Amino acid sequence: MKPQENEKRHIQNIIGNSNNFLGFYRGWEMFLDSANHLSVRLIHRLPDDYLEVITEKSVKFETWTQVGFSYDGTGNAAGVTLYMDGESQQVSVVSDQLSRSILPIDEYTAKIDTLPVRLGKSIVFFS
Structure with a gap:
């Protein structure tokens, strides 16, 4: 990625598969x-069951800059x-409040359910 200094300051989604409101x-x-x-969220349900670093x-x-992340599956x-x-x-x-699955569900x-991985766009409205 190569962020531009003259871009308006806002949350810029890189990659993910988070669902919409109906899918929590x-x-x-x-x-x-x-x-x-750089930030990563693993979400069961916002705003109370997720982790973010x-x-x-x-x-x-x-x-x-090359960016990436790894996750060991512990829920922590x-x-x-x-x-x-x-x-x-x-x-x-x-936040370190993830207690259940992050697998997407059909709304x-x-x-x-399976959701495609999206590059550069997310459905999250809660940011």
Whole structure:
């Protein structure tokens, strides 16, 4: 990614599969916040059943940066690692309240569903 300094400051979604309101936003997403810090959310239901971590360091403007994350499946924020240019980053925990599955559900049947991974766009309205 290569954020531009002259862009309006807002949340910039990078990749994810989070659902919409009717699906309780369930899923996951990686994004830049308005201060260019890399963040990951794993969501069962917003605003009370999710985990989110954010990097201490912001992504540099006008510079290509490779970003990524890993998750160990424990349901704890400590199990999420964020990377910039292959280096793990120091993170702050925004929320560590995930207690159930992040698998997306169909908004009408509430059964487990598959959602495509979206690059650069998310359905989340709760940010």
